[in-house]
Amino acid sequence: MMSSDKELNSPRERTATIISKIHAASDVVELIMEINEGREAAMLGSRFSSPLPGQFAHIAVPGSFLRRPLSVAGFDDESGRLRIIVRRAGKGSSALASLPVGSSLNLLFPLGNPFPMELIESFGKVWIVAGGIGLAPLLFAARRASQRRLAVRSFVGFRDDTHVFGVEELEEYGPVSLVVGGVVTERLSEVMDREAPGLIFACGPAPMLGALRLVCAPRGVRAFVSLEERMGCGVGACLVCNCGIKSPDGFAYKRVCADGPVFDISEVGFE
């Protein structure tokens, strides 16, 4: 079964057209793209192009030499529409955020390993922990969990009011603790002291993920994190996007693109 699932979900080079663009927050833009092949597949009743929460698209951005990896923030199986949320961080992401509606893009997707959605059921609930633009892949995970009628509780941090996005959407799925200008893991820790935690899915800046590990480890709470690193090929061949992982020999590098981007927090070295 696993192999056929993998086949269904295998990466392909595809073209997509930006059909809508929303200013979500300061420096944050939400793009909806129509995947040409995805729509055809949807019409044929095939699911082979459907990405899963935690997977990413490797996008060729006009004017940039290297592709840019962007988390899938949503995908509609019916229409074959892909949702990407991008923060203007550097040259490539700014160029992508500046593309007008109607622009055509080349994407390689879906890539990477998804969040373990199937594990949520044994925990009964999922807790989302997000920092800033790290919320993008978690919106997709929260939506899919909610569609499966699983309990979702969210903890999201933003650096200031102007950067807040996605909170109303998260509230549709369950309670949300919003932290603006503070430390989201402190709020998480307080709630954990009085409430049994769910399985945690997290994404955000490295210091937040490091703090999350310190919150989870002593309590034996399981958490999966989506990591980010500058990327090359996106498929696991070039070995440039590595992150430090604990191994039986002490330490090893794993590929964020092909071994991740989702890792069990207990194996990641945030040093």
Add this chain to the structure above:
Amino acid sequence: MSEKRFAAKDVLITDLCGVRLKNPLIAASGTFGFGREYDELYDISCWGAISVKGLTLHPRLGNPPSRIAESASGMLNSVGLQNPGVDVFIRDELPWLSARGLVVIANAAGSTEDEYTEVVRRLADSPADIIELNISCPNVKEGGLLFGTSPSCAGAITKAVRRVCRQPLMVKLSPNVSDIAGIARAVEDAGADAVSLINTLTGMLVDTRTRRPVLANVTGGLSGPAIKPVAIRMVRDVSSAVKVPVVGMGGISSGDDVAQFMIAGASAVMIGTANIVDPMAGPRILGEFERFLVEEKIDDLSTLVGSLKAK
């Protein structure tokens, strides 16, 4: 009658130091892993050969991240020869590649003469078809590039490896030298059967906000179309200085680029960074090169190689 769009397959057949390649396009070491990842996207047996990730005697972790930075028409990398070691390659990767009928070029790297010779000795009885001696990696502190920057060192390491090498020996040359043709002559005299060039150009980039180098390793190797003119010039210089075949590389990303390298003197070419930018680069560039051959009515590749006309 339908228009002929593709060259007859046998036109593309290339002899590289006695090894028969179905075409002159080779996946360059370090950009293609051991082929498994790209084989999920397309049938990698379309390549003339695959030069695998550089192999050392023991597993190497490689350099800390960040290992990549974008540059104008190119990229800077500092992977630092991360690999599982030659024994794991022979046991876990090579059988699969050979079973696919691929011509396998084993890229041998090291820090000392002993390490290079031991890596090549272990490959001697393996089904690897060609050994590519990597004396030009700019991303490891000791060895690597050091061996490739003087004719005497390059000649000495080639000679030592030649003694234990049972396959054709190709030496990969660094562009970070003042006289690449002199180095090519030295390795030819020491017994190399072919040379491949160019490896990456050493470079660095600075983050102006933090005033730190962008790469954790400080410097890295520049590749991509940015280095193509340098590479073509060096292929011309080397091919006119040596008799052994020259395998050209450096920023090749189209069929026209392949033709440029071959006209400048390359018998075959390697394609690296293009794979990273365009995962379908291999089959695409092969198709473009076939169309070039048809359009130019070339039915014998030897009429293309080194056919550069004087201005």
